[in-house]
Amino acid sequence: MPDPSxxxxxxxxxxxxxxxxxxxxxxxxxxAETSFERDGVVQVPVDRARGWRIEPCDFDAVCVEFVCEDETFRVLLDTSDERVARLALERALGAPLPPAS
Structure with missing residues (x-):
């Protein structure tokens, strides 16, 4: 866990x-945290994720998927943030998983 300061x-x-x-x-x-497809806001267990990817969600949002062994957590971001999110996530977590479809 990062130092909160x-x-x-x-x-x-x-x-x-x-x-x-x-x-x-x-x-x-x-x-990461998300309420997408959840009953409330949950912390994404990024440290348990076996990978991540960015997929289209709609015309005005993209979906960052953190793929864990038993479930996938989806965090929605604005389409204008996709490029910078991809670069930052690659730097911190490594290359993304291949597309789901």
Whole structure:
């Protein structure tokens, strides 16, 4: 877990059609939370994820998927944030998984 006194290098968040998502990227770790497809806001277990990818969600949102062994957590971001999110996540977590479809 990152030191709470350290600012993230990137902090993206979106409230979209009644759901919320946030991704904070630090030098070597990522923290994320989402309410998409959930009963409330949950912390994404990024450290348990076997990989991540960015998929289209709608014309005005993209979906960052953190793929864990037993489930996938989806964090929605604005389409304009896709490029910077991809670069930051690759730097912190490595290359993305191939597309789901």
């Amino acid at each position: 350290v600012s993230p290098t990137l902090d993206l968040q979106l409230t979209w059609r009644g759901t919320s998502g946030r991704i904070r990227v630090y030098d070597h770790t990522v923290r």
